[in-house]
Structures are given as C-alpha cells and as structure tokens.
Amino acid sequence: MLTPDTQKDSNTLNLVKLFCNCVLRFEVKGIIAYKLVFSVLVVFLFLVNASFALYIPLDNYLISCGSSQNITFQGHTYIPDSQYSSLVSQTGDSIVAISNSSVVPFPIYQSARIFTQKASYTFEIEQEGRHWVRLYFYPVPNSDHDLNSSVITVVADEFVLLSNFTFRNYNGLYMFKEYAINVTSVTLTLTFIPSNGSITFVNAIEVVSMPDELFIDQALALNPPAPFSGLSELAFETVYRLNVGGPLVNAQNDTLGRTWESDMKYLHMNSSVTIVSVSPSTIKYPAGVTPETAPNWVYATADAMGDANVADSNFNITWVFPVDPNFSYFIRVHFCDIISKSLNSLLFNLFINTDIALGNLDLSSLTNDLAVPYYKDFVSNVSAGSETLTVSVGPDTMADITNATLSGLEIMKISNALKSFDGFSSAVSLLPNSPSNKKKMGLVAGFIGAIAAIALVGLCYCCFVGRNSKSTQQGRPLLSLPSLYGNFQTMSMMSTTSHKSATASCISLSSINLGRIFTFQEIQDACNKFDERLLLGVGGFGRVYKGTLDNGTNVAVKRGNASSEQGIAEFRTEIDMLSKLRHRHLVSLIGYCDERSEMILVYECMSNGPxxxxxxxxxxxxxxxxxxxxxxxxxxxxxxxxxxxxxxxxxxxxxxxxxxxxxxxxxxxxxxxGLSKTGPSLDQTHVSTAVKGSFGYxxxxxxxxxxxxxxxxxxxxxxxxxxxxxxxxxxxxxxxxxxxxxxxxxxxxxxxxxxxxxxxxxxxxxxxxxxxxxxxxxxxxxxxxxxxxxxxxxxxxxxxxxxxxxxxxxxxxxxxxxxxxxxxxxxxxxxxxxxxxxxxxxxxxxSATNDDDAGHASTSVVFSELVNPHAR
Structure with a gap:
C-alpha cells in the first residue's frame, strides 16, 4: 500500500509522463508549439501543488462512436472515433447512425457505430496494468437497421465481455457495462462480432488506466476461509457498486469515473436501517486508502441499525443481490465509523452469504481513530440452491453497543476458466485467426493429436486383448475417464450419431459395469434438445433436466458445465461410487455420456424432489x-x-x-x-483430506x-x-x-x-x-x-x-x-x-452387507444436487 507521500510521488510521476507525452506528440510542421508546451507546464505545476491525491490516467480514451462532434457527458468530453485515427485502428465495414430523437436517454447514446462484419478498435497503451473498459449500448432508431434485433459479441484481447447479447431479451432501454482488465501489452484490442448474419453496434467506449494499487493480487476466499491469489490474471465485471446510506454518486464526482448507486432497493428490510452522514471534509484517509479507493462522499454516509420492529434487537442488516450462480465474485466492503462517539465501542460481524467474513470487527482498533476509511476484499460464490448473493452486518453479542455499519459495497463478477463473462464462449473460439490465438490453437491441436495417437494405440491393444481373452469380457474393457473436460478417447472411437449406447467402445467406462453408456444424440432426444421447459434445477456441476428414454423411463439428466467448479474429479467419483453401490435408499445411476466434450450423468427420476x-x-x-x-x-x-x-x-x-x-x-x-471419499482402513483412524462439504453441515x-x-x-x-x-x-x-x-x-x-x-x-x-x-x-x-x-x-x-x-x-x-x-x-x-x-x-x-435393500434398484426421479454446494 502507498503512503500519502509515495502516493503524491506516484501522481507527480504520472503528471510528468503526461507532460512529456504532450511535448512529444504536439508538433506543427516539425516545430514544437512552444506556447502550448508552456501552457501545459503551467497547468502541470498548478496540479502538482494543488492536490497530491488527484490521479491523472496516462491512458484516457473517451470515444463517441459514430458521432461527428464532441459530446459532453457527466463532466467528461467524448471525442468522435473518426478523430482517433492516429491512435485507434478501426477495421471492418461500418455504418453511422445518429438520432436527434427526444427519447435518447443521455447525450452519450445519440449516435452509434454499426458493424456489418467483424470489426475492431486497437488502443495504444502507455501504462500497462488494470484499465477500465466501459461500453455504452442503446439501439438508436435507424431506418435501415433494427438495432433491437442485433446480436452483440465483444472480445477484449483474450476475454469475452459479451456473447450473443440482444436487446430483444433485455429488460431495459439502454445498457452500460464496466470491466476491469489487466493489460500486459502495448495495445488493447476490442473486437465486435456480429452473430448469425446479424449486425452489431456500440455507442461509446472508454479505455482508462487506473492506479496499480487499486486492485492487488490477493483477497480472502470464503468456503472455507483461505487466501486467494492470482487476481491479476483475471478480469472483473462490475455488477453492483453501492453508496450505502447515501445518494447516487456519478462519474463526475468520482476521481476514477465510477458510478455509486443508492443501496435502498437492495435492502432486505428498509425499516432495519438508520441513515447516518457527516460532512465529507471530516473523512480522514489513512496510508494506503485514497479517494481512488472510494470518494469521501461514500465514506461520509452509512447505514446503521434501526428499529426493525423485531423481538430480538440483535438482528442483521442484509442486502440481497440477484447474480449469475455460475460465476465467482470479487466483493469489496467499505467501512468508516461515523456513528461512534468514542473508540472501541463498536463491535460487529460481517456475513457474506452464510459465511462469517469478518468476526468481532472493531474498526477503531484497526484505524486508531473515528471517521477513517477501511476496506476489505473477498472472493465468494452464491449460496447453495440460490441465485442471489447476500451481504449482512450485525452486532457482536459481546459488544456494549448493539449496532453495525457499512459505508460502501462493490460486487464484481470474475471471469471464468474460459476467460469469459458470458456462457461457454472463449476468445480462442470466437477469434481463431488472431495472432495470439493461432499459437494457442496450434498447441491445442497438437495436444488433441497426441491424445488421438494414444487412443489409437489403446484401441489396437484392447482389440488384441479382446480377441485373445477366453473370458466373457466383451463390453467390459478397462476403466478410462477423460483427462480433460470430455473424453477425447471415447470421442475418437464412438459414433455420435449412428450407433446406440449398447455397443460401447472398448475404452469406455462400461468395463466395470458402470451402467448404460448413452450417446449424446440419445441424451438430446431424451431431453428434447435440453428444452428449458424440462429444466429441474441448476447445480454446482451443471444444469439438471427431466428426460424420457426411448423405453419410456423417466430420468434426471445432469449435464456438466465447463465453467463449473466441479469437473472430471466429481464426474469420475460419482460414477465410480454408484457403480459399486445398490441400495433401496441410495439414488440409482442409470448411465452416463462422455462424448462431444460432454460430461453427463443419468439418474433415476425422483418425482418428489429434494x-x-x-x-x-x-x-x-x-x-x-x-x-x-x-x-x-x-x-x-x-x-x-x-x-x-x-x-x-x-x-x-x-x-x-x-x-x-x-x-x-x-x-x-x-x-x-461427487465429494464421497473412501473411509479409513482398519489400521487408520481417519482420512486426511482437504475440507469439502457445505457450510452449516x-x-x-x-x-x-x-x-x-x-x-x-x-x-x-x-x-x-x-x-x-x-x-x-x-x-x-x-x-x-x-x-x-x-x-x-x-x-x-x-x-x-x-x-x-x-x-x-x-x-x-x-x-x-x-x-x-x-x-x-x-x-x-x-x-x-x-x-x-x-x-x-x-x-x-x-x-x-x-x-x-x-x-x-x-x-x-x-x-x-x-x-x-x-x-x-x-x-x-x-x-x-x-x-x-x-x-x-x-x-x-x-446382515448389513446382505441387506434386502441393497439389491433393490427402483427407478423412480431427480438426482442429487439441484443446487451448488456452497463450500466446494
């Protein structure tokens, strides 16, 4: 963390760099414009002496796409993309759409650049590190194109920001997206890809550098609590940013151009809080926390416990946020004790979902004063069986004063294993011809080739063994599970369209009587091509559908999600365990499918559910x-x-x-x-293993x-x-x-x-x-x-x-x-x-081993976990 002095030096250095860039870039017919340089120098000296906390981004692209003139929005000036030709490389056919309609929500949305084919903007980057990438979308009325029907896909270098988005399915007039991406090269390329013969568009773009210390590489992971490192390799999408207890703070009042909305609509019970505020000038920033962390307008307001009209005064203040359960989230909580009259009098707890994120929190013991900002970073998933993320603060029972407080909250979606924020798309699949992805595709192709060669050798070996074996081993070959997501061996040796699952390949899981091997086509037919009307639930492994086999048997089909926390280990464990177990009170595994890079489990259908x-x-x-x-x-x-x-x-x-x-x-x-474990042997008392399970249990x-x-x-x-x-x-x-x-x-x-x-x-x-x-x-x-x-x-x-x-x-x-x-x-x-x-x-x-129930495998309805185990 930087001290105020080092922060001042850092900002001064930024200003020096900005000044030098101006000197180098502003030339008129080979002669430096000395008057302009002198003016910039005066401004430079004024800023250095005026405020050490002012952050000046070296990269600050504010672009109005398709506009013919500058546009002012929230105190910032956006330049037409046509004037950025020396810094921005835009390729691909495009059309300009401009609307003077009074229905345009803000000036930033009054024009758009429409692309009829794949197009890109390439930005020169002066300062490597995290950058804000902000995108504005509004379907400007256009006589030639219906932008409401356009399908939008956006890729930023190796990260997929949007995939197949359309306003037809969006409950809103316009859309603003903000991402934090770590740029490690001298350029950043934003690519806009029309899908399915459609068009795509964008109204405005921001690419703005941020202080290096704003996001460090570590946070505290929950479920169970442990340090989480490697954040610098991940991208974030801002989902919620709240000024708790205060009004909207727009980009004009934030040194980094962020917007902080009011928290009131996310409160579980509005009557449970009392709004507290002080003058922003009373906020005392400590070493390591600056207005770039959060503006003093955020720290100067807070929610505290109010009269919730409940029997027990030790209740929690809770905020509830709808989120995508298939992603992890970066959560930053901001505190500032503006409610206490003296030190060490406020003791409370912070909960994220059902986990205690901070216990016995005494802000004054950390800051040694009142009205001093403090923040903490966490990484968490949603609660099991839920599509919401909750944050709560509540008093500690040992506290003399029954109270709790929160000043600000930021929730950001973390890119998944495919470096995507939306579904299963990856930059490699969307942009296979880009220079960076050609190399990756070559590596993948080489790997697949090696796997195919190994599979061929294995196939020949199995066929040789099969011909020479005198035992009845047909359809019972060696156990083989995919080493990655999906089974390349099975894919290379099984027909995915013609033959039925009864004729399994010799390198399948059927060797130890693991049940029926389904083709992917059979699974699709059973679930009507994964019809959403047949969806039973969404779990940690993936989505669960009700299906009907060709013999009329109802089943539950659990389809693995490539971005899930669970994968091949749980897939293998589930099959391996249930293949050995048959009992009236254990759910029965009917079979599985592991072709086409799929991991699918088929269970008896449990009609009355969990x-x-x-x-x-x-x-x-x-x-x-x-x-x-x-x-x-x-x-x-x-x-x-x-x-x-x-x-x-x-x-x-x-x-x-x-x-x-x-x-x-x-x-x-x-x-x-999926989490089951073989117990200790006779000479052991326990099995030493990492903690897995669900919190609360x-x-x-x-x-x-x-x-x-x-x-x-x-x-x-x-x-x-x-x-x-x-x-x-x-x-x-x-x-x-x-x-x-x-x-x-x-x-x-x-x-x-x-x-x-x-x-x-x-x-x-x-x-x-x-x-x-x-x-x-x-x-x-x-x-x-x-x-x-x-x-x-x-x-x-x-x-x-x-x-x-x-x-x-x-x-x-x-x-x-x-x-x-x-x-x-x-x-x-x-x-x-x-x-x-x-x-x-x-x-x-x-006898327990000869239990009458053990051999009974009734076929009845929904399998295991329709919800994501919280602590996995």
Missing part, C-alpha cells in the same frame, strides 16, 4: 411427523449402508436436505456422491483438523434432523446472531429441555412428547463437538426407529408413554439390535 423443498421455501403440503421420521430413517439406512455395507467404508461428505431425494412414494434416497472437528471419519457424516445428519424438526435452513444470516446456525440454536433449546418451543408450527399438537424427546436426544448426540462422542449411523438408525414406534403407539391410542429412561417402555415391542460378528449393527436383523 427433502428441503418439502420443509420450507415452497408451497408444497407439509410433511407429517410420521413421514418425517420415516424419511430420516430411510436416509439413515442409506448412510449406514455406505459406512458398513461395502468392503471399505464410504464417507458421503455432503449430507444435507438437498441431497436426500424422495420418490413418488416418499421413500428417501441419499444422492450426490460441516463437522467442526473435520473443519479444524482436516481429518475425515464416518462421524463427519453423523454430524451433518444431526443438522438434517434439526432442519427436519424446525423447517428452517441450516444457516440463515438474516436472523439474529444466536439463531443464524440451526445446530447451535436448536442445541441450546434441547439442553434446556424445551425443544418443543422451536418445532415447525405445522407439527404442534401432532408430535408425541416421548417421540420428540428421543428424536432430540438422538440429534444432540449426533451434534457432539468431537467425533468420538457421536454415535454410529447404526445407533442413530435404531434410535430413530424407536422414536417412530413411540409415535405410532401414541397415534393408535394404546398409550402415551413418558420415557424417562429412554431405554424401554412396557407394552412396546422394540426392534432388537443385532450385530454381525460383533462388528456391524445390522438393519432389521439382516
């Missing part, structure tokens, strides 16, 4: 207490089988209510094995020590039990601090013996007290802090069956027992605990 949707968030009829117990028992049986039914235990690692699916008879099945001991055991699944299942009982999410940052985490909150009531006070309102009066007591005790044991204190899934299963028997006995009016011992009640026949060789408790008197 358990969570029957607990809250939908209008579905509520489940009875008996139904909930039966669902919990079925899930426990599935997990018990995972832990004990195979030759080596399997730990699910992502047990939650979205991964428990219900068929048409409400039979529960555990789903989503994570075993705290596993999170702290990165040591995974079957008891980690038991803890997660304990959270599920409380979720089933209370019908609320595992984490809800919109609630008061002591209620955010359901495990902590419910355990407090359980320990007081008052669990009945927090059960789902729809269950009141319908739950037998003894059944509830046994259920609560079971959940409490599951949620023990240390794994050694938790029961096995077999013990959990037995106790849940006991709770169900208590409920059924009460329902039949035979008796309503008060279970004081929790061991046995006269008159109730209990299911005995049977043990197999003293090692594994069996299910209903049968």
């Amino acid at each position: 358990l969570r949707s029957h607990l809250y968030g939908t209008d579905l009829p509520p489940l009875s207490w008996k139904q909930r117990l039966e669902i919990c028992i079925g899930s426990a049986r599935g997990l018990h089988y995972l832990h004990t039914g195979a030759s080596q235990s399997i730990i699910h690692r992502d047990v939650k209510t979205t991964n428990i699916l219900l068929d048409d008879n409400f039979v529960a099945k555990v789903a989503d094995f 994570l075993d705290p001991e596993y999170f702290r020590r990165q040591q995974l055991t079957e008891k980690s699944d038991v803890y997660s299942f304990g959270v599920v039990l409380m979720e089933v009982l209370c019908s609320r999410p595992a984490l809800n940052p919109a609630l008061p601090r002591d209620q955010v985490n359901i495990a902590e909150w419910a355990m407090n009531w359980q320990k007081k013996g008052m669990l009945d006070k927090i059960i789902d309102q729809k269950l009141i009066g319908n739950v037998n007290s003894a059944s509830l007591k046994k259920f609560g005790e079971t959940a409490e044991k599951c949620l023990a802090e240390y794994g050694v204190d938790r029961p096995s899934m077999g013990d959990v299963l037995w106790n849940l069956e006991y709770a169900l028997q208590l409920q059924e006995t009460a329902s039949s009016a035979l008796m309503e027992p008060e279970d004081s011992s929790t061991n046995h009640i006269i008159g109730i026949q209990l299911t005995p605990q049977n043990f197999d060789n003293g090692l594994h408790m069996t299910d209903e008197g049968t």
Whole structure:
C-alpha cells in the first residue's frame, strides 16, 4: 500500500509522463508549439501543488462512436472515433447512425457505430496494468437497421465481455457495462462480432488506466476461509457498486469515473436501517486508502441499525443481490465509523452469504481513530440452491453497543476458466485467426493429436486383448475417464450419431459395469434438445433436466458445465461410487455420456424432489411427523449402508436436505456422491483430506483438523434432523446472531429441555412428547463437538426407529408413554439390535452387507444436487 507521500510521488510521476507525452506528440510542421508546451507546464505545476491525491490516467480514451462532434457527458468530453485515427485502428465495414430523437436517454447514446462484419478498435497503451473498459449500448432508431434485433459479441484481447447479447431479451432501454482488465501489452484490442448474419453496434467506449494499487493480487476466499491469489490474471465485471446510506454518486464526482448507486432497493428490510452522514471534509484517509479507493462522499454516509420492529434487537442488516450462480465474485466492503462517539465501542460481524467474513470487527482498533476509511476484499460464490448473493452486518453479542455499519459495497463478477463473462464462449473460439490465438490453437491441436495417437494405440491393444481373452469380457474393457473436460478417447472411437449406447467402445467406462453408456444424440432426444421447459434445477456441476428414454423411463439428466467448479474429479467419483453401490435408499445411476466434450450423468427420476423443498421455501403440503421420521430413517439406512455395507467404508461428505431425494412414494434416497471419499482402513483412524462439504453441515472437528471419519457424516445428519424438526435452513444470516446456525440454536433449546418451543408450527399438537424427546436426544448426540462422542449411523438408525414406534403407539391410542429412561417402555415391542460378528449393527436383523435393500434398484426421479454446494 502507498503512503500519502509515495502516493503524491506516484501522481507527480504520472503528471510528468503526461507532460512529456504532450511535448512529444504536439508538433506543427516539425516545430514544437512552444506556447502550448508552456501552457501545459503551467497547468502541470498548478496540479502538482494543488492536490497530491488527484490521479491523472496516462491512458484516457473517451470515444463517441459514430458521432461527428464532441459530446459532453457527466463532466467528461467524448471525442468522435473518426478523430482517433492516429491512435485507434478501426477495421471492418461500418455504418453511422445518429438520432436527434427526444427519447435518447443521455447525450452519450445519440449516435452509434454499426458493424456489418467483424470489426475492431486497437488502443495504444502507455501504462500497462488494470484499465477500465466501459461500453455504452442503446439501439438508436435507424431506418435501415433494427438495432433491437442485433446480436452483440465483444472480445477484449483474450476475454469475452459479451456473447450473443440482444436487446430483444433485455429488460431495459439502454445498457452500460464496466470491466476491469489487466493489460500486459502495448495495445488493447476490442473486437465486435456480429452473430448469425446479424449486425452489431456500440455507442461509446472508454479505455482508462487506473492506479496499480487499486486492485492487488490477493483477497480472502470464503468456503472455507483461505487466501486467494492470482487476481491479476483475471478480469472483473462490475455488477453492483453501492453508496450505502447515501445518494447516487456519478462519474463526475468520482476521481476514477465510477458510478455509486443508492443501496435502498437492495435492502432486505428498509425499516432495519438508520441513515447516518457527516460532512465529507471530516473523512480522514489513512496510508494506503485514497479517494481512488472510494470518494469521501461514500465514506461520509452509512447505514446503521434501526428499529426493525423485531423481538430480538440483535438482528442483521442484509442486502440481497440477484447474480449469475455460475460465476465467482470479487466483493469489496467499505467501512468508516461515523456513528461512534468514542473508540472501541463498536463491535460487529460481517456475513457474506452464510459465511462469517469478518468476526468481532472493531474498526477503531484497526484505524486508531473515528471517521477513517477501511476496506476489505473477498472472493465468494452464491449460496447453495440460490441465485442471489447476500451481504449482512450485525452486532457482536459481546459488544456494549448493539449496532453495525457499512459505508460502501462493490460486487464484481470474475471471469471464468474460459476467460469469459458470458456462457461457454472463449476468445480462442470466437477469434481463431488472431495472432495470439493461432499459437494457442496450434498447441491445442497438437495436444488433441497426441491424445488421438494414444487412443489409437489403446484401441489396437484392447482389440488384441479382446480377441485373445477366453473370458466373457466383451463390453467390459478397462476403466478410462477423460483427462480433460470430455473424453477425447471415447470421442475418437464412438459414433455420435449412428450407433446406440449398447455397443460401447472398448475404452469406455462400461468395463466395470458402470451402467448404460448413452450417446449424446440419445441424451438430446431424451431431453428434447435440453428444452428449458424440462429444466429441474441448476447445480454446482451443471444444469439438471427431466428426460424420457426411448423405453419410456423417466430420468434426471445432469449435464456438466465447463465453467463449473466441479469437473472430471466429481464426474469420475460419482460414477465410480454408484457403480459399486445398490441400495433401496441410495439414488440409482442409470448411465452416463462422455462424448462431444460432454460430461453427463443419468439418474433415476425422483418425482418428489429434494427433502428441503418439502420443509420450507415452497408451497408444497407439509410433511407429517410420521413421514418425517420415516424419511430420516430411510436416509439413515442409506448412510449406514455406505459406512458398513461395502468392503471399505464410504464417507458421503455432503449430507444435507438437498441431497436426500424422495420418490413418488416418499421413500428417501441419499444422492450426490461427487465429494464421497473412501473411509479409513482398519489400521487408520481417519482420512486426511482437504475440507469439502457445505457450510452449516460441516463437522467442526473435520473443519479444524482436516481429518475425515464416518462421524463427519453423523454430524451433518444431526443438522438434517434439526432442519427436519424446525423447517428452517441450516444457516440463515438474516436472523439474529444466536439463531443464524440451526445446530447451535436448536442445541441450546434441547439442553434446556424445551425443544418443543422451536418445532415447525405445522407439527404442534401432532408430535408425541416421548417421540420428540428421543428424536432430540438422538440429534444432540449426533451434534457432539468431537467425533468420538457421536454415535454410529447404526445407533442413530435404531434410535430413530424407536422414536417412530413411540409415535405410532401414541397415534393408535394404546398409550402415551413418558420415557424417562429412554431405554424401554412396557407394552412396546422394540426392534432388537443385532450385530454381525460383533462388528456391524445390522438393519432389521439382516446382515448389513446382505441387506434386502441393497439389491433393490427402483427407478423412480431427480438426482442429487439441484443446487451448488456452497463450500466446494
């Protein structure tokens, strides 16, 4: 970070460079215009002495496309692109459209440059580093072209900014886009590509350099918390920039030309805040924070806690933002304590989604004064099952003053693995003939050629082995999964149009009976070419569609997303795990497809969807207490089988209510094995592995020590039990601090013996007290802090069956027992605990490895995870 003195030196150096550039560029017939140079020098000296914080960008292109004259907008002058011929190289046929219509929203939109073929602007770059790239679009009325129907694709060097955008599908009159791109060469090229024989256009362009220190290379990643580096290699798109507690701050009042909008429309509850403001002149910038970080107009206003008319005063202020769930986001929060009267009196927490981003935050201890700006950067994804990103501040329970504050907020979309902000397009695919991409394409072609050669050798080897093998191995060759996204081997050896999946290639996954291998054509036919009307949901792996096979079987089709955080590892794990497992309470894998660079999984269709949707968030009829117990028992049986039914235990690692699916008879099945892990061997106590799972369900001991055991699944299942009982999410940052985490909150009531006070309102009066007591005790044991204190899934299963028997006995009016011992009640026949060789408790008197359920593979409806696991 720069100190004020070094910042002054840096800005002075910028001004010197600007002055030198003026001297070098302004020549009139070979003679330097001395009067002009003298005028520039006077201005230069004035600026140096006037304000050390003023940033003068070395690159400052403000272009009005298609205009014949200068245009002034928000205090800045935009020059016609036709006058930039010496600095901007524009290629491709173009047409100028100018409108004098009164409906033009701002002067910047009154003209446009229309391109009938691919065209580009090439900007000379004086200062390498981050640059703002701002694009203005408004379909100017034109008699020759309907700009509303134009299809716009924009590429900036290696980054795809827009792909196939059209105003036909846009709910707005005009569009402004802002990107932050790290330019590492002497030029920046913006290419506009018409799509599908259409045209494209742009109204105005800005390419402006920014201070190097504005975005550093690191931030704090959440889920789980860890340093995140490498931001300089990524591009950002501004999605939201808020002046919290204040009015609109436009580009004219920001030293970097940014716009800060009011936060009011994003507040979850407007009545929960009090707006606080001071004079901007009272803001005291510390070392490392300047007006370029955020203007004093932003730090001089804030939201603080108001009267939210709630029972508990320890609530959170929450802002909710619709976002694209398929991307990660750079989040910068701005604080300035303008509400405190003294130091060390304000202590609060910051939440991003369901994660504690900053805990016990005392601004004055960081800044040593009041009214001093402070900011922090984070990288996060959206919450599981959501298309929104939430930011919350709330008081710490240890604070003397119940309050929290926020001054500003910036949310930026981060470019994906394809260096794109929009879909699956990449610059390489859109601009294959560009010099930089030809080299990349050559490398890719060479790589594919090498893969094809290896595949050919493998094919010959398999055919040779197949002819000489005396065993019945036809259709059962070696396991082979794609080393990249998609299986080049399978692609090179399987027909994608003619032959059916029953005749798989010899280097397919069918070698170990992994189910049916589908061709991509079969998948398309089953899903009606991925008709959006058949979309069941969007998850971390990709989109999920309902499909119908050629034999009439309904299936759920999970299609991998190339930009997803999950990929080949989860694809392989899911297939590998489910190929070994068959149980009535585990979702069945029907088959897969790995051709045409696709990763697609086909599951039995679970018609009643995830358990969570029957607990809250939908209008579905509520489940009875008996139904909930039966669902919990079925899930426990599935997990018990995972832990004990195979030759080596399997730990699910992502047990939650979205991964428990219900068929048409409400039979529960555990789903989503993408994170599953083989358990410890007999001579081990745990498996050491990186933490994966979903926040709110994570075993705290596993999170702290990165040591995974079957008891980690038991803890997660304990959270599920409380979720089933209370019908609320595992984490809800919109609630008061002591209620955010359901495990902590419910355990407090359980320990007081008052669990009945927090059960789902729809269950009141319908739950037998003894059944509830046994259920609560079971959940409490599951949620023990240390794994050694938790029961096995077999013990959990037995106790849940006991709770169900208590409920059924009460329902039949035979008796309503008060279970004081929790061991046995006269008159109730209990299911005995049977043990197999003293090692594994069996299910209903049968061997765990020979469970009647194990061979049952019913075909019923939606597979695993329709939502993105938050902590992946």
